Amino acid sequence: MRAKSRWFTKPSGRNGSAVTNMPEGLWVKCPRCAEIHFAKDIERNLRICTKCDYHYRLHAYERIDLTVDEGSFVKINDDVMSVDPLGFPGYPEKLARAISSTGLTDAVVCGEALIDGRRCVISAADFDFLGGSMGSAVGERLVRAMELSVELRIPFVLFTANGGGARMFEGLYSLMQMAKTSAGLAKMERAAVPYIVVLTDPTMAGVYASYASLGDIILAEPGALIGFAGRRVGNQDMGMKLPDDFQSSEFQFRCGMVDQIVHRRELRSTLATLLMLLAEEGSDVKTSA
């Protein structure tokens, strides 16, 4: 299941020039502290910088691999595919390129899985698929995942990584997914089935303004970009200087929009604890070793 690395490319020097004599994919430069690491060292460290603790972005399957019990993930909804409802110029080609470069069929992967022996429905977004943007297929996959949670009465765990927000190539059809996913979550709420969302870098715009901010429990990885509009838009619109950590996990936590910031090393155990606490009576027996 584990996806092969796609973004560990040859790093550039501090002034942006290419670092020479480095084989492609062997080295990675930390975007925060500029330290150059062996890619394998970072991989072994859950893709966290060993010097400054920067959390690199994960692909959808890498996220799932790090989170669920080995061999427990069963993929669902993968045949729900994007179409080009508006005839947007270049969109079919962009979609085809994203499919071939990521090996995914759209920007979110859904499935059933166990986390420390406890069942859940799980979804993870992939930023490399058109910025993780939410088109009609992403919305439909997520709503089907929510409906499965309700049917099975097991929690829904979702990892966001949607810097693109709503997918502009699908216009109103993608904006409609904000209402549709919110309605799916309202159904979950009425059925009293828990929804845990983990905000990872980046979670922005229409995704943040819908299902990303509607969790019963909202966790975030440290240092993630989380918000609606970017800093430049905020500065221009409000005409005021924004805090240095504006729209980071830490800023959102201070503002009460995030319940807890959880280090990547602690995420799986935190989710396992939450699933145990939220388990319905009679369902707290582990289903695997």
Ligand SMILES: [Zn+2]
């Ligand atoms: Zn670093």
